[in-house]
Every structure is written in C-alpha cells, then in structure tokens.
Amino acid sequence: MSGVLAMFSSVPAFLVAVACLAACVLAYLLGQRLWRRLHHHPLAHPLVTATIPLVAVLFAIDVPAEQWRAGTQLLYWLLGPTIVAIAVPVYRQRRTVLHAARPVLIAVVVGAILSPLIAILLVLPFAPAHELLLALAPKSVTSAIAFPVAQAIGANPELAVGIVIVTGIVGGIVAPWVFRAARVQDARIVGLVLGVVAHAVGTARAIEMGHKPGAFAGVGLALTGLLTALLLPLVAALL
Amino acid sequence: MRDLLFGFALLVGLQLAGEALVRALAIPFPGAVAGMLMLLVLLAIFGERLLARIARAADLLLRNLTLLFFGPVVALVLDYAGFMPWAAPLAVAIGIGTPLAMLALALVLRWSVPPESPRAGDEP
Numbered sequence: 001m002s003g004v005l006a007m008f009s010s011v012p013a014f015l016v017a018v019a020c021l022a023a024c025v026l027a028y029l030l031g032q033r034l035w036r037r038l039h040h041h042p043l044a045h046p047l048v049t050a051t052i053p054l055v056a057v058l059f060a061i062d063v064p065a066e067q068w069r070a071g072t073q074l075l076y077w078l079l080g081p082t083i084v085a086i087a088v089p090v091y092r093q094r095r096t097v098l099h100a101a102r103p104v105l106i107a108v109v110v111g112a113i114l115s116p117l118i119a120i121l122l123v124l125p126f127a128p129a130h131e132l133l134l135a136l137a138p139k140s141v142t143s144a145i146a147f148p149v150a151q152a153i154g155a156n157p158e159l160a161v162g163i164v165i166v167t168g169i170v171g172g173i174v175a176p177w178v179f180r181a182a183r184v185q186d187a188r189i190v191g192l193v194l195g196v197v198a199h200a201v202g203t204a205r206a207i208e209m210g211h212k213p214g215a216f217a218g219v220g221l222a223l224t225g226l227l228t229a230l231l232l233p234l235v236a237a238l239l
Numbered sequence: 240m241r242d243l244l245f246g247f248a249l250l251v252g253l254q255l256a257g258e259a260l261v262r263a264l265a266i267p268f269p270g271a272v273a274g275m276l277m278l279l280v281l282l283a284i285f286g287e288r289l290l291a292r293i294a295r296a297a298d299l300l301l302r303n304l305t306l307l308f309f310g311p312v313v314a315l316v317l318d319y320a321g322f323m324p325w326a327a328p329l330a331v332a333i334g335i336g337t338p339l340a341m342l343a344l345a346l347v348l349r350w351s352v353p354p355e356s357p358r359a360g361d362e363p
Contacts, residue, residue, distance in 0.1 A: 024309040032305075046305050047312055054309065055316045064316035072310035078300065079307050081250035083271035084257070085297035087278035091290065092304065103352040111344045119336035120341070126328040136332055137252065140340070143308055148269030158311040163329070167337050174338040182345035185356065189348040197341045200304070226272065233267040 020071030029055050040204045042172030047165055083144050090222045092160040096215050097223075103188050104216070108223045111196035112231070113141035135159040137232055139167050142199040145225035153236035164199065167177065171198025191216025196224045246296025253277050 006066065027214075029048025039045040058068060097104055119136045134155035138146040143164045150160035179190055187210060194202035195217030206217035257274030282289055315322075322329070 002291040024306060028303075028309060029307045046330060047308055048336050051309070051312055051316060054313050058313065058317060063317075069310065069314050071246060072314075075310040076306045080271045080274075081247065081296075082300040082304055082307060083252045083269070084250045084274040084278050085293075085300050087275045087282060088294060088297035089292065089301065090279060091282040097286045103348060106351050107344060107348055108345050111340070114343055115336070115340040118340045119332040122245050122336050122339075123328040123332045126331075128328050129311070132328060139332070139336075143274060144304060145269070147311065148271055152267040152269050158315040158318075161308060161311045162315045163333060165308065166333050170333055170337045171341060174341065178338055178341045182349060184345045184349050186349075186352070188355065189345060189352065192348065193345045197337065197344060199347055226275070229269055229272040239268065 016067060017071045017073070020068060021074060023054060023057070024072060025074065027051075039210050042201050043217065044170045045169055045201055045204075046166075048169065079144060079147060083208060084143065086142075086222055086225070089218055090226075093215055093219045093222075097219055100188055100216070103192060104219055104223065107189075107192035107196050107220055108227055111140060111193075111220070112224045112227045115197050129155060131159075134236065135163060137236065138228060139163055140197050140199065140224060141228045142221050142225045143168075143228050147188045149229050149232055152233050165201070168201030172201045175202065175205055185210040188216050192220040196218025199224070242292050243295050243299070246293035249293055250274075250278075250300070253281075301304060 020236075027050035028046055031050030034049050035044050035046050042063050045051050069233050119139050120133055123132065123136065134153055135150065137153065137155065138149045141149060141164065143161045146160050146164045147157045150157040175190075175194060175198070178193070179185070179219050184190060184193075190209065191206045191213035194206040194213070198205070199221045203214065203217040207214035253274035254271050255274075256277060257272070258270030260273050261270045262267045278293075
C-alpha cells in the first residue's frame with residue numbers, strides 16, 4: 001500500500017502522519033511570523049528558519065527520511081490542486097501580460113533557457129552525474145511545477161525542489177546588487193527578472209518593492225513555469 | 240464554505256482530467272500542469288463568474304504553498320549524505336549561476352525593452 005492510503009493502514013502509521021503534519025503546520029506558522037517580522041528577507045524564509053528546528057528534532061529522535069515522507073504524504077498530495085490553481089493568478093494578471101507583452105515574452109523565453117543553461121555549463125568542469133544535470137534543469141521553475149516536471153524527466157524531485165528553493169533565496173539576496181550592476185530601475189524589468197529567475201522567493205521580494213514589480217514577478221514566475229513544463233520533457237528526451 | 244468546496248473539487252477534478260489526458264497521450268508532461276492549462280481555458284470562457292467561485296480555494300492553496308514543501312525539503316536534508324559528493328558543483332551552479340543568470344537577463348531586457356512612457360496614475 002502506498003500514497004495517502006498508507007497513512008491509514010495502521011494506528012502507528014496514522015499517529016506518525018498526524019505528528020508529522022502537526023510539526024509541519026506549527027513550524028510553518030512560526031516561520032511565517034518570523035519572516036513577516038523580518039520584512040520577507042530571503043534568508044529568513046520559513047523553509048530555512050523552520051526546517052532547522054524540524055530537522056534537529058527528527059535527527060534527535062532518529063526518524064528516517066522514509067518515515068517522514070510517508071508521514072507527510074498529504075502535503076505531497078495537495079501539491080496537485082495547488083498547481084492547477086496557478087491558473088487563477090495568471091488569469092487575474094492577463095491585462096498586465098497583454099499590456100507589456102514584449103518584455104514579458106522576452107523575459108520568459110530568454111530566462112527559461114538562460115538560467116538552466118548557465119547552471120549546467122558551470123557544473124560541466126566537475127564531470128557531473130547525469131542525475132545532477134537533470135535535477136538542475138528545472139532550476140528556475142517555481143517549486144510547485146519543478147516537482148512534477150522533475151518526475152516527468154526522471155530527475156530526483158526532492159533535489160530539484162531543494163535547488164529551486166536555494167536558487168530563490170540566493171536570487172532574493174543578490175537582487176539589489178544585480179540591479180545596481182546592470183543599472184536597471186524599470187519596475188517591469190526588476191519584477192520580471194526576480195519572478196523568472198528567482199520564482200517564489202524572488203516574487204515575495206518584488207512584492208516588498210511595490211505593487212508593480214510584484215505583479216510582473218508573479219506573471220514571470222507563472223509563465224516561466226508553464227513554458228518549462230511544456231518544453232523541458234521534450235529537451236530531456238533528446239539528452 | 241460552499242465556494243471553497245466547489246473550488247477545491249474543481250481543482251482536484253481538473254488535476255485528474257490532466258493526469259488522464261497525459262496518460263492517454265503517453266507524453267512525459269505533468270498532469271497537474273495540463274489541468275492548469277484546462278483551468279485557464281475555462282477561465283477564458285466563463286470569465287469572472289467562474290473566477291469568483293474558485294478564487295477562495297485557489298488563494299487558500301497558493302497562499303500556503305510553502306507549507307507543502309516541508310515534506311520534500313526536510314526529507315532532502317535528512318538524506319543529505321547522498322548529495323554530499325555534489326556539494327561543490329551545486330554551490331557553483333546556484334551561488335554563481337543564479338546572479339549570472341539574473342544579470343544577463345536584466346541586461347537583455349534593458350537593451351530590448353524601450354523605457355515606459357509615464358502614464359497618469361502610475362506609481363513612481
């Protein structure tokens with residue numbers, strides 16, 4: 001028995017699942033509070049601050065990763081409807097997309113190709129394993145879409161999601177320097193770069209900067225995810 | 240509450256339809272993303288009326304997306320030993336690759352996008 005049903009297969013499995021979910025929700029709520037208080041600084045993202053105590057406790061009481069995965073099946077399962085829901089913000093921002101079709105199109109197409117390409121070129125001197133290259137390919141896709149895309153191309157979805165999240169955090173941190181170096185102030189460009197390359201964490205950063213960069217970041221994030229989901233399985237089949 | 244349940248049922252239903260479609264076509268494409276495309280088509284057809292009925296469920300899930308990643312992220316950290324040999328290439332790909340990609344994209348956009356003509360009502 002696997003999937004969500006395994007959770008109900010025995011009393012201990014059910015209790016483990018309840019305990020895992022409760023730990024996640026508690027860590028998440030505390031992490032969110034801290035993040036808001038620190039003005040959405042990328043390093044204070046809940047997935048950083050809340051993962052540390054969770055992992056510490058799990059190591060201390062010696063919970064194997066397999067048991068944790070089984071216990072958090074419900075969260076994996078909820079990812080599906082959440083991906084479908086991304087259509088809602090895209091639809092809401094349709095005027096932004098149509099109004100600035102040119103920058104949006106350029107940013108999404110160039111960014112979706114450039115970001116994984118640069119990452120893959122940089123690791124080539126390390127004689128990387130095929131699995132590592134596959135896991136880097138969805139680097140700039142929002143983690144929700146990166147998970148099933150990684151599964152579709154045969155990459156390790158957990159590693160792909162981990163890469164995506166760290167990419168978002170690094171992108172959020174370096175953003176002010178990058179925009180100064182490139183001498184960019186245009187709110188559309190700032191938002192698009194953050195959304196396309198640094199997805200959700202970058203978008204949170206863009207929203208802090210104002211309504212307009214936030215809107216463009218959201219559009220960039222959603223469309224890059226969609227484009228990559230459409231094209232990457234084809235590209236990966238050729239590799 | 241009824242809108243919340245309707246929205247949730249529609250989202251799950253579309254995911255199912257998406258999974259069924261990609262399986263029928265035997266293509267390596269995530270079924271949930273196919274479901275997202277179907278929802279976009281439905282929104283284009285039914286417009287604000289449909290949006291009003293699914294917005295609550297969609298926003299609830301999207302607002303709390305971070306929560307869903309505690310599963311894979313914590314599992315990844317628990318399994319860290321398996322990825323230690325890749326620490327150096329990963330650090331380079333993410334630590335150097337991300338700012339490089341952002342810089343390159345920012346420059347491409349600066350050169351290819353004409354400055355915006357200021358409109359009334361725009362924020363500074």
